[in-house]
Amino acid sequence: MKCTSHPGMAVVAAVIAFGGVGFAQSHPEYIRLGQLSAALYKPDSGPLPHVAFLLAHRTANYLNHLGCRELSARGFLTLCFNTRFENNEASVRWEETPLDVKAAVDFARAQPGITRVILFGHSGGGPLMSFYQAVAEKGPAYCQAPKKLVKCGGTLNDLKPADGIVFADAHAGNPVQALRSLNPSVTIEGGRRRVDPALDPFDPNNGYDPHGPSHYSVEFQDRYFAAQSAKMNALIDAALRAQRRMESGDYPYPDDDIFIIPFGGNPGAGPGGSAALAALDPSIADMMSTGRPEKLLRNDGSIVTQIVDSVAVSQPEMAVTNSAFGTGTKRFTIKSFLSANATRSTNSRSGIDSCSSNNSTVCAVESISVPVVIAAMGAYQFIRDDEIIFEKSASRDKDYIVIEGAPHGFEPCTACERTKGQYSNTVKNLFDYIRDWTNKRF
DSSP states (O other): OOOOOOHHHHHHHHHHHHTTSOOOOSSOEEEEETTEEEEEEOOSSSSOOOEEEEEOOSSSOOTTOHHHHHHHHTTOEEEEEOOTTTTOGGGOOGGGHHHHHHHHHHHHHTSTTOOEEEEEEETTHHHHHHHHHHHHHHOGGGGGOTTOSSOOOSOOOSOOOOSEEEEESOOSOHHHHHHHHOOTTEEEETTEEEEOTTTOTTOGGGTOOTTSOOOOOHHHHHHHHHHHHHHHHHHHHHHHHHHHHHHHTOSSOSSOOEEEETTOOOSSSSSTTOOOHHHHOTTOHHHHBOSSOEEEEOTTSOEEEEOOBOOOOOOTTHHHHTTSHHHHOEEEEHHHHHHHSOOOBSOTTTOBOGGGSSSOHHHHGGGOOSOEEEEEETTSSOHHHHHHHHHHOOOSSEEEEEETTOOTTSSOOGGGOSSTTTTTTHHHHHHHHHHHHHHHHO
């Protein structure tokens, strides 16, 4: 549930919020970093920044990301860039992405006055930035472990570690997202769609509600999550068989092939056309709530510690979008699927082998020692996943907080409100917290 606003209004809002102290740059400098596009945001006033933030995503265009403006408005140099795989999911070779982050890190460290570089991982930027940092700290051996479905090559030596990482509603990894988006009830046989009613998440007999939040029994959840894993494992096995045939010369193509996943979820960002059970039933506590009392940053700026439940609204419209080709079909190649969207598991809730993929925030943070802060959005689906990232983090300086009423895009979730303006301060609260966390350490 991502809200958007006109860029000009964001600048006006920054001026109102921060008076004359370091407004966001109204005219960012667009630059090239080799084959990458980037935008450099500098504070319009105030002292010369000594901390630089880097923002990017695997495929999304982040040159005008909300964080670019908000961070520069708080006195930080901010470099927002796009990877070589911008808007092209099928071309992704995940093990090459650290080279793009390296170009940005090297550029930022060369800017006058910069003494610290912090990686900012929002959404799919979480696995991107954590993968870079894990390799930078541990070397290429990290991404060459025997259990990895795809291993990195010899091009990732001498990466310079960043000084810290901010995870802002980062997800556990694209493979986890792909796994949980699968609709295991549907197959295509002889050109016809066949649905197993015992696994159909859009069948009212299983708990689906077309008008509001669905409610699935624990028994159905267990069967569904296990079936999602079985389907993902079968897809992985099929892709690996095709690769072996390519290597032996017994395949139509020697290099790669298209890899389609019908009813596999939105080919773009967000849950969209997926069949993610938690997006239909926000009451699934062990996915939509913290596992123990955690810090909640309230709309008024106060912080309380409690079990935090997501206030996200359900998305029953996924019954329509999941069944369509345009909104419910993932389009990869064999290589991009195995590299960036596949993970082994026994069930999609708690039985995920996170380190079977290099695209895994959960695995990467186990190899990261620099300070990290994890901010989950309280009106979205990653509250528990982000808490797991916090739990798995090897950093001795780590922090976890939930931003009340914030959806995945940070701006207020008006659909979640019970009273008008209930969550009006989500953006300010998030970025003020990041500012204070940063200034305390760097």
